[in-house]
Amino acid sequence: MLIDAANLYFRAFYAIPDTVTAPDGRPVNAIRGFLDMSASLIDKRRPTRWVACLDLDWRPAFRVELVPSYKAHRVARDGGEEVPDLLSPQVPVLLEVLTAFGLAAAGAEGFEADDVMAALAHRETSSAGDTVEVVSGDRDMLALASDRVTVLYTGKGIAKLEAMGPDEVQHKYGVPAQYYADFAVLRGDPSDGLPGVPGVGEKTAAALVTRFGPVEDIVAAAQDGDTGFPSGSAGRIRAALDYLAVAPGAVRGRVDAPVDDLDDALPVEPRDPQRLAELATEFGLESPVERLTKAVATALA
Template sequence: MAQLSPILLIDAPSLYFRAYFGVPESAAKTTHGQPVNAVRGFLDMLAQLVRTRRPGRMVCALDHDWRPAWRVELLPSYKAHRVAPEGGEVVPDTLSPQVPVILDVLAAIGICAVGATGYEADDVLGTLAVTESAPVEVVSGDRDLFQLVDDARPVRLLYVGRGVAKLEACDEAAVRVRYGVPANRYADFAALRGDPSDGLPGVPGVGEKTAARLIERYGGLDGILTALDEPGSGFAPGLRTKLDSARDYLAVAPKVVRVATDIPLPKLATALPTAPAEPERLLELAQRWNLAGSCRRLVDALAAND
């Protein structure tokens, strides 16, 4: 039986935020002066991914809830620093209006985009990573998604921390080289180390090397916490005190970091088109938003991917 072509699971918020900050507003505006830098950059990223990865399927995952209540209930500091004074996420004023344009263009081309009420894009990606036929390639600049890497399926993370042009295709060996832990222990590792970008304080005084060493020795947080209760388990007195003081935090933090893999999603049409689903609609959007070049590059990439 012929192997399926890869499915590209796109962390859409990760990519369009990167596009917004990577493409100057002054270089991408409509004739009426409206910025479309995030739209252009995002579409160009998709075009490059189609050209270089040659997927047969694609889904763009969306944040329907960027700070789910169930995660905040577990850890009130979760993304608290990113909450705007009037509520909602702090997002640049000129980025928010561009997101609906991105979704309109994706719909006109026929690329699947989906979110889930009460969940982040990460959770959509996690669920698709375990339910879609492999091979799976997850595209994101979010380190939390290293936990999805699984050689057995296989699932890889195409990490775009340095941009799509310099993406790193990460398997389990790459995760271990990078962090010193197995991919399936990344959530425990992140909880110990902390992550200021998500409001995870971590255990004071425990950095990446100590976190990796503890996981290597005890197998994960459960093993670490069990060993804390055993006399003579090898913890230096200072480290024992730090971990013991952080028990309440460590009981909930991994659940916050861990990506959901079982959320309800509708049946999706994941096949990547080779031509626009609604060519006249796409032409109208390209003209209205001054996106002719980016739309053409993506359509050409799709046609060449046939």
């Protein structure tokens, strides 16, 4: 199970009031929510391996160079990511709790969590490894869906997870899962600052990737005068050649992200029980740590 860590702790922060605090008054709503959601996922899905995937760079330079508008609307005045003041101090504590518990976390310098998940999923499925579940609220991750990868989409919350394999992606969006990123490039995605091709909407984008495949093949067909284009769309593709030459590299997950090897097995017992107990007491996390402990024990039973 590969978790988009930021997706979960942002979701937890906004779902749980910041009046949920440690004994000394520091907010712990994101930490408590993350631990409880992780416990629920582990209890329901029973993975034997688990990784919290981190954004070591939430807006990588290589993506901004390709598409300057990439996530531009999320940039704070100081040039960093807009993160609530009460959330930022909770993230290091959460990671320390995971470390003490023995749950793996992974990132790659210069890359997003999406890239970490893509790299780890690719590493697993290109060998005789386990099947993979990817937990994310980013629809771009649907491109990972395959016969060995299921995307657990969190758009409606952890209690209403959508388990998306290739059939589900095809049914819901009308596109083959492996071309979902190409579909997004064509129709655009305001949440990522991705402009899309002017005049190409969702239906046309779906029709193009279904007929031709990836963006590169769509461009080649448009330049070759293929007659299989919906009305007017070939001209729109040709008018957007500069954008289409670079946008796929900004949207597709980087399976080559340099993620270190790690011990991602669910721990039979906490790695550092003393430190875990200290953190639980200091931040008032006894109950969520206990729930997580029970969930892990259930998954390993």
